[in-house]
Amino acid sequence: MAVTAAGISRWSSLGILILLALTLGSVVSPVHAADDGFTRFLAAVWPEAQQAGVSRATFDSVTAGLEPDYKLPDLILPGRPATGAPSQAEFVQVPADYLKESSIAGLAAEGRRLMRKNESTLDAIEKRFGVPATIILAIWGRETDYGRYTLPYDAMRVLATQAYVGRRKDQYRNEFIEGLLLLQRGAVSRKNFRASWGGATGLTQFLPSELAKHGVDFDGDGRIDIWSSVPDALASAAQQLVNKGWQPGLRWAYEVRAPENADCTEGVPEVRKPIDKWLREGFLPVRGQKLTAVEREQSASLLQPEGSHGPSFLTTANYFVIKEYNFSDLYVxxxxxxxxxxxxxxxxxxxxxxxxxxxxxxxxxxxxxxxRLGLYKDKIDGKAGMLTRAALGAYQKSAGLKVDCWPSDGVLRAMNAAR
Incomplete structure (x- = not known):
């Protein structure tokens, strides 16, 4: 086939264009395109990180090639609908599903095995901090299935993304810097620095700032390692509880049977009475449990996770200390x-x-x-917590409805009709 000079010229030009496109495509593809905003964000963080003690070498090593993960939940992305927090089981499951008997029984059996295996360590932790071995084992079991659950995310990518486009940018900006300091100290390798979508890390799930406040080197190897050292992870969990107000010798709660005339709107932390007063009002410990005089003097709040339905509990100050770990009644x-x-x-x-x-x-x-009715003054979060349930009970009273402090379809219909 004859090829003219003009044809050669056209093919040469086309070849150059193809080669140029392929070359540029290998350097800047849509998937890996540089995010100028994120680059500026990192540059703005550097002075703060430097002031906190992060070296330039550490900062550059961690941020080289770092990209935001826009698939994370709880982000606010320009031009896109705001992503909410994932449907955490603590807030979307009914108690019967979240507190499934088969799950509890299985974790309890493994907890007993681990209690025997780590007896000396747990005894030493309980002696030093006053937190029962069973409580810190239960936290370990709930958080990471005793370490059998592998955390899915690169911690620094999570912290940087949440600091850049998350709903709590200032908080995560600090967490990102604390994460840099963890890596700089050699507390954890970048490979092993895994986290939840919210940036919690380690066997007992700490945010970096919480680890900085409460971390304990309990095995005495010179570093705080909550990723592979069971003594460090459990002692750090115990130290966090103590620092948040744990009282040795105080139970977390007592299950009780509520009287028929119980007022479910009293189920808020602000309504505290001596347990003896609750008992005189008709709240009876289950299974005929006898409380000591010291226990009866303790102050407690009423908790009814399903309103007037299901179990009732008298919760002590230690209940709310555990709640600092995860702000959910079902979690506690x-x-x-x-x-x-x-x-x-x-x-x-x-x-x-x-x-x-x-x-x-x-x-x-x-x-x-x-x-709008002035019955609820907390945040709008779609979670039927203590304050929401109490406010619902107050509304039911004012509207002449059955008072059970539970968000049902019937109450929602009544509200819609009233509007």
Whole structure:
């Protein structure tokens, strides 16, 4: 086939264009394109990191090739709908599902095995901090299935992303810097620095700043290692509880049977009474449990996770200390009950009801309505916590509805009709 000069010229030009496109494509593809905003963000963080003690070498090593992960939840991305936090089981499951008996029983059995295996370490931790071995084992079991759960994310990428486009940028900016300091000290390798989507890391799930405050080198090797040292991880969990107010010798809660005339709107932390007063009002410890005079003098709040349905509890100050680990009533119930099950085979005395959980957006709608009425003054988060349940009970009283302090379809319909 004859090839003219013009044809050669055209093919040469086309070849150059193809080669140029391939070359540019290998350098700047849409997937790996440089994020100028993120680059500027990192540059702005450097002076703060330097002031905190991060070296330039550490900063450059960690941030080289670092990219934001826009698939993480709880982000605010320009031009896109805001992503909410993932559907955490503590807030979207009904108690019967979250506190599944088979899960509790299995974790309790493994907890007993680990209690025997780590007896001397646990005894030493309990002696030093005053936190029962069962409580810290239960936290370990709930957080990472005793270390059998592999955390899915690169911690520094999570912390940087949340600091750049997360809902709590200032908090995570500090966490990112604390993460840099952890790496600089050699507390953990970058490969092993894995985290949840929220940046919590290690066997007992600490944010870097919490580890800086509460971390303990309990095995005496000269470094705080909550990723592979069980003594360090459990002692650090105990130290965190102590630093947040743990009281030695105080139970976390007592399961009770509520009287028929119990007012579920009293189920808020602010309503505290001596346990003896609760007992005189008709709240009876389950299974005929006898409380000592010292226990009866303790102050407690009423907790009814399903409103007037299901079990009731009198919660002590230590209940709210555990809640600092994860701000969820179901989380604390899981940890406390799991701890109890390591020494007793008995499940909850009162079964959970067959209640259903409304969608978060429906609970948010309820919270907005309750806020307009002046009955609710907390954040709109779609979570039916203590304050939301109490506010619902107050609304039910004012609207002449059955008072059970539970967000049901019937209450939602009544609110919609009122509007």
């Amino acid at each position: 119930l899981f940890v406390g009950h799991l701890a109890d099950r390591m020494t007793s085979p008995l499940p909850f005395a009162t079964p959970w009801s067959a209640s259903t959980q409304l969608r978060s957006r429906d609970v948010e709608a309820m919270q907005r309505h309750l806020t």
